[in-house]
Amino acid sequence: MQIKLRFSGQNILLPMASQYPIQGLLYRLLSGAPGYASFLHDTGYRREKKVFRLFTFGPPEGHYLRREKQLLYPEGFRLEVRSCDPMFIQAMLQGTAQDRDCRLCGNALRLEDVRLEDRRIHTGAVRVRMRSPITVHTTLPDGFTRYHTPEEEVFYAAIADNAAEKWRAMYRQEPPGPLQMASCGGAHPKTVTTYKGNYITGYGGSFQLGGDPALLDLLYNAGLGGKNAQGFGMFDPVK
Numbered sequence: 001m002q003i004k005l006r007f008s009g010q011n012i013l014l015p016m017a018s019q020y021p022i023q024g025l026l027y028r029l030l031s032g033a034p035g036y037a038s039f040l041h042d043t044g045y046r047r048e049k050k051v052f053r054l055f056t057f058g059p060p061e062g063h064y065l066r067r068e069k070q071l072l073y074p075e076g077f078r079l080e081v082r083s084c085d086p087m088f089i090q091a092m093l094q095g096t097a098q099d100r101d102c103r104l105c106g107n108a109l110r111l112e113d114v115r116l117e118d119r120r121i122h123t124g125a126v127r128v129r130m131r132s133p134i135t136v137h138t139t140l141p142d143g144f145t146r147y148h149t150p151e152e153e154v155f156y157a158a159i160a161d162n163a164a165e166k167w168r169a170m171y172r173q174e175p176p177g178p179l180q181m182a183s184c185g186g187a188h189p190k191t192v193t194t195y196k197g198n199y200i201t202g203y204g205g206s207f208q209l210g211g212d213p214a215l216l217d218l219l220y221n222a223g224l225g226g227k228n229a230q231g232f233g234m235f236d237p238v239k
Contacts, residue, residue, distance in 0.1 A: 001082070001089050001221065005096070006113040007104075008076040014060065014105055016069055017193040019231035021105050022057065026081060028102065032095030036087055045085075045169040052169045055083035056223035058131045058234045076112070082234065084170060084221040089116070121216040121237065126209050127184060128235040133191040133202025134159070134225040135232045147201035150188045156181045159225050166222055167215060179219070180210035195230055202232055 014021070030037040044051040062077035083089055093116065100111045136148045136158045148155040160179040167175035188205035202225075209216055223233030 001086075002117040002119060003081045003089065003092055003096075004113075004115040004117065005079045005081065005111060006076065007079065007109045008112045009073070009107055009109045010075070012073040012076065012104070012107045012109065013067065014071050014073065014107070016071060017195070018060065018071075018105070019193065020195050022060070022079070023230060025102060025104050026055075026057065026092075029095040029099065030088075030091045032098045033087075033091035036091045040088070047165045047169040050165055050169070052166055052222070053229035054085045054166065054170060054222045055081065055088050056132075056221075056228035056234045057081045057231050059231070076109075080234075082221040082223075084218045119220075121220050122213055124210060124213055124216070126216060126237045127206060127239075128209055129206045129238045130204040130224075130233075130235050132232055132234040133193075133204055134235075135200055135202040135227050136162075136225050137201075149190075150183050150203050150205065150207075162225060163211075163215060163219055167218060170218065170222075175215055176212035177215065178211060179215060180208075181224075182208045184208055195227075200227065200230075200232070206238065207235075 027037060027041055030040065040053055044053050058080045060073065060077040060079055062073055063075070065072040065074070081092065093114070096111055096114045102109050102111065136155050138146045138148065140146055148158065159181055163179040164175045184206040186205060188203040191202050191204065193200055193202070220235070222228060224235055225233045227233070
């Protein structure tokens with residue numbers, strides 16, 4: 001499911017790479033259900049050595065002005081958060097009902113509106129456009145992180161494997177089938193951003209997804225690729 005949050009505030013100044021502070025804000029909103037918030041932050045849904053939080057969020061939306069390496073939102077912004085986990089949705093609704101005043105990067109915010117939506121994917125083939133960059137990486141034996149591009153076959157194989165692992169982590173059973181994914185052509189803009197001082201490379205653009213509708217629906221709410229709970233891999237279906 002999807003939760004749309006609307007924040008108000010005067011001259012909100014955010015770094016261009018705002019995923020880390022926004023993630024922190026979301027965890028604070030989840031603290032209305034402290035047991036679940038601790039589970040999600042400290043444990044998560046585990047699949048062998050992999051850990052999934054099974055939520056994602058998009059970039060802040062709204063009118064802004066550039067201020068060197070920062071973005072100025074004169075009157076506020078909107079934020080969409082998604083999760084395939086009903087407990088996440090319940091905890092977020094509980095937390096947002098309790099605490100409407102919050103802070104982000106030193107800015108005082110007021111949570112003006114919370115809307116719950118249940119948009120679903122009902123088809124086995126869908127064209128999507130990335131709202132936040134999709135990231136795929138391999139950790140090499142020397143500890144170096146190599147980020148893959150949409151021009152590499154391993155990019156799509158890794159996303160398919162990741163999708164299957166998300167399903168197993170969520171439902172404790174085998175997925176209803178594999179994910180098929182291909183580029184729709186056109187540009188895949190490269191984005192390099194920072195998260196807690198580390199550089200992360202991701203790619204935008206349009207892709208074709210195929211597979212069981214239930215699997216595609218899970219990915220719509222949990223995100224494609226890696227680092228979804230850090231604000232990567234959110235997509236929207238397009239006609």
